[in-house]
Amino acid sequence: MTDISQFDSLAQLYADWSEMPFRQHLEFPSVLGFVGQVDGQRILDLGCGSGVFSRQLAKRGAATVVGFDQSSGMLDFAVQQEAKEPLGIRYIPGTLPTELHGSFDLVLAVYVLPYARSYNELLSLCRSAADALRPGQRLLASPMSPAINTDPSYYSRYGFRITPSGPLTDSTPVDLNLRFDHYDAHVTAYYWTAATLEKALVEAGFTSITWHPYQVAETDDVDPAFIEPYLYCPHAAIIEATKTPVRCDG
Structure with missing residues (x-):
């Protein structure tokens, strides 16, 4: 798996990045809109990072x-936020305990799949999500968009720059430069085509794969000139898949 330690010192940055306008006006409303009603549900936030989505x-x-992440720095930050404002969230490092397999109604995986360096690692992440879910339940993931804009300056207004290391093919390394306020940090992600993402999901045991568009809430007062370039070419996609239901033959 990708070098998880690259995230250990970035928890506060990621928490502050969650306040960026494109995330507040587009990403959060869109992702949570497709999550839908969560009353009474058991949810795994796979790759929870600083815990932003877990808390929401x-x-x-x-x-x-349950928030799960392999970065100790991210989890430490998330646990500190839980201590300040207890919401009953359980954070787990390392490996998801087997007793939790097959117990979740939803797995949310925002910015997780782009950190698989090989197809086997991508498949392993998809299988981890499938293992956690009850049959017939959903994964909602946000991988890197297969149609990202490769102009490094295109996303600069949103607080980051994207620079692929070469032509966009499966597992091409992509430099993600988070540059806003006083921050200027780099992490390495990996590009995957839509066909390969869908192949890994199917092989992991998912069906009914759907790609969702971003949406702006009608009540939001946001400058179209700011938000429309992202709507036209988002850096991340929203993909939904259902764990294959158990068949009852005869």
């Missing part, structure tokens, strides 16, 4: 929220 899911009424 808990506040929206999920019965159980």
